[in-house]
Amino acid sequence: MGRIAFPFLTLDQTAISPEPWVLLDGGLETPIGDAWLPDWDAARDLRLRRLVTTDLDRAADLLSMPIDDGVLELVTRIGTGIGNMPRRIIATSKLPLTRMEPTIVIDEVVPGHSLSQRLLVDTLVILRQPREGSPLSPDLAGSKLWSDQLDLRLEGEEPRFPMEAVSFLERFAGRPEAYAPWLLHWTPGNLHRDFGGSVRLYLNRDRADVTDRLLAGDRATTQVVLADVMTQIISVSLRQNDFERLAEEADPCSIAGRAAHWIGLAFPGQDIAAVRSMIDLRPSAFHAGILAAADIVSLEDGA
Missing domain, CATH: 2.60.40.10 (Immunoglobulins)
Incomplete structure (x- = not known):
């Protein structure tokens, strides 16, 4: 690169x-x-x-x-x-x-x-x-x-985010995802599961133009990929009617805990019900809020 x-x-x-x-x-x-x-x-x-x-x-x-x-x-x-x-x-x-x-x-x-x-x-x-x-x-x-x-x-506070670079043309041969630049592998269900042990981000080694930039820490690439991860997990979490309770009880390192933290970053001061309704009523604001929260560098100080 x-x-x-x-x-x-x-x-x-x-x-x-x-x-x-x-x-x-x-x-x-x-x-x-x-x-x-x-x-x-x-x-x-x-x-x-x-x-x-x-x-x-x-x-x-x-x-x-x-x-x-x-x-x-x-x-x-x-x-x-x-x-x-x-x-x-x-x-x-x-x-x-x-x-x-x-x-x-x-x-x-x-x-x-x-x-x-x-x-x-x-x-x-x-x-x-x-x-x-x-x-x-x-x-x-x-x-x-x-x-x-x-x-x-x-030390002892946060698991490393699980990522793996593989050839999608080999791993997903004959499937639509074979041509995707990345894929988030996780199974929605029990949101109390440990995030690090239940979620894995696969990077398409055949798309070096994207994978190399992400691994090198490119700001825009990292923001877009992380926003996609956040959007998937937040959207699925909000579909659960009892997510408010799950968010209050969840361990910070669980899927629910991570989703609740991301919601707080993207939509500060808004309750879960308001964010849930935003998906249907103002989808552009929902996605823009998550994309902004996924930015790797905070520009609050104007530097």
């Missing part, structure tokens, strides 16, 4: 040089080297730190535009939530980049009680103040010029 082609010039590691994130605990630094955070509990606050060194002269060369102090901004955004994609932003910091302080220390304390099964930390450099440059220079405030991401799952 090739690199994403942005419509404007961007920065690379010669202009933005980040060091790995570390955990601070009792004055000791522990490098984060795994996608699972060990020995975590809700009473434990997390302190994250990293150094980011910038070269604004090199940035000016790469962007083909003058870069004064404050033209670029370093943004750190911390999110959490249940499921594959964090939906609640719990901390955001913004620091202007200057030549006087080429090395920035990012030091964030995340209260343990605010965490919910997954921690996602985005670090971005955005254009704060556009300047005259070449035709390929970024010219809109808020343009993302560089980014990286730390993705941590909290």
